[in-house]
Amino acid sequence: xxxxxxxxxxxxxxxxxxxxxxxxxxxxxxxxxxxxxxxxxxxxxxxxxxxxxxxxxxxxxxxxxxxxxxxxxxxxxxxxxxxxxxxxxxxxxxxxxxxxxxxxxxxxxxxxxxxxxxxxxxxxxxxxxxxxx
Amino acid sequence: xxxxxxxxxxxxxxxxxxxxxxxxxxxxxxxxxxxxxxxxxxxxxxxxxxxxxxxxxxxxxxxxxxxxxxxxxxxxxxxxxxxxxxxxxxxxxxxxxxxxxxxxxxxxxxxxxxxxxxxxxxxxxxxxxxxxxxxxxxxxxxxxxxxxxxxxxxxxxxxxxxxxxxxxxxxxxxxxxxxxxxxxxxxxxxxxxxxxxxxxxxxxxxxxxxx
Numbered sequence: 001x002x003x004x005x006x007x008x009x010x011x012x013x014x015x016x017x018x019x020x021x022x023x024x025x026x027x028x029x030x031x032x033x034x035x036x037x038x039x040x041x042x043x044x045x046x047x048x049x050x051x052x053x054x055x056x057x058x059x060x061x062x063x064x065x066x067x068x069x070x071x072x073x074x075x076x077x078x079x080x081x082x083x084x085x086x087x088x089x090x091x092x093x094x095x096x097x098x099x100x101x102x103x104x105x106x107x108x109x110x111x112x113x114x115x116x117x118x119x120x121x122x123x124x125x126x127x128x129x130x131x132x133x
Numbered sequence: 134x135x136x137x138x139x140x141x142x143x144x145x146x147x148x149x150x151x152x153x154x155x156x157x158x159x160x161x162x163x164x165x166x167x168x169x170x171x172x173x174x175x176x177x178x179x180x181x182x183x184x185x186x187x188x189x190x191x192x193x194x195x196x197x198x199x200x201x202x203x204x205x206x207x208x209x210x211x212x213x214x215x216x217x218x219x220x221x222x223x224x225x226x227x228x229x230x231x232x233x234x235x236x237x238x239x240x241x242x243x244x245x246x247x248x249x250x251x252x253x254x255x256x257x258x259x260x261x262x263x264x265x266x267x268x269x270x271x272x273x274x275x276x277x278x279x280x281x282x283x284x285x286x287x288x289x290x291x292x293x294x295x296x297x298x299x300x301x302x303x304x305x306x307x308x309x310x311x312x313x314x315x316x317x318x319x320x321x322x323x324x325x326x327x328x329x330x331x332x333x334x335x336x337x338x339x340x341x342x343x344x
Contacts, residue, residue, distance in 0.1 A: 123284045123287075123288075126280060127257075127281045127284060129277060130261060130264070130277045130280070130281035131260075131264065131281070
């Protein structure tokens with residue numbers, strides 16, 4: 001697989017402030033029909049985080065906690081696992097397998113600029129296979 | 134697959150070669166459009182019109198050869214329809230190029246990254262359509278190419294919705310022609326992939342009908 005991440009990454013990213021409530025995050029996830037939100041750094045020393053549907057369900061809803069009272073930063077995962085946009089697909093797949101994750105963020109310098117999901121990987125490998133055969 | 138109906142005839146071989154050339158012209162037109170909108174060079178959009186004229190002449194030649202007696206009668210309408218689909222795709226690329234020339238540059242700046250991405254995908258789809266046709270002739274796996282084309286089309290659809298949302302939220306249209314122009318441009322650019330997908334599906338139907 002010689003495809004590079006930049007060729008398949010999705011640049012449509014949704015961010016949320018670490019001070020926002022989990023309820024705000026739920027609203028955003030439902031409105032935009034997405035599964036994760038980038039949590040912005042609190043200050044210059046802080047790093048990007050991520051909050052996923054999985055975090056919301058397992059860390060808040062299942063525990064019967066009030067999503068209005070919990071802040072995003074309390075349940076967000078930090079730092080996010082990210083790779084350079086020039087990375088090859090093969091490396092990305094290894095990373096996903098190693099950490100058992102469905103999406104990896106893409107960085108350019110210190111900025112998060114995209115995301116690649118397992119579905120993107122599947123589509124890309126399918127296209128590559130069709131071109132090769 | 135085609136052996137059953139070709140029977141090694143000269144006319145059939147001529148049609149197949151011309152269809153390949155027709156699809157190659159489609160690829161060239163898609164590449165020309167991609168380069169033009171990438172570089173924002175209006176002059177370079179005129180090459181699409183030249184390719185469209187070439188494609189028209191090849192289409193006429195293919196249809197004439199078919200009516201001279203190439204292929205068995207039951208398959209002729211299917212081949213003609215496939216050719217028409219390729220032609221419609223090239224016409225649509227020509228329409229995109231035309232609209233691009235009159236597009237308000239300020240509006241285009243806002244949507245350029247998405248448009249360039251769609252133009253690249255359109256080109257990839259054209260190239261895959263060529264491979265799909267070769268698969269049909271060479272009894273290779275056409276289904277895989279067809280699926281890959283569908284994946285690409287889905288990607289264009291996703292970008293299209295983002296694009297429309299972006300235009301609705303960020304662009305204030307102050308002039309009727311600016312609005313009509315950008316609407317047509319986005320509409321035609323995203324329709325190219327639909328037409329190529331239809332052509333690919335039709336190719337698959339031809340394959341099934343020959344089994």
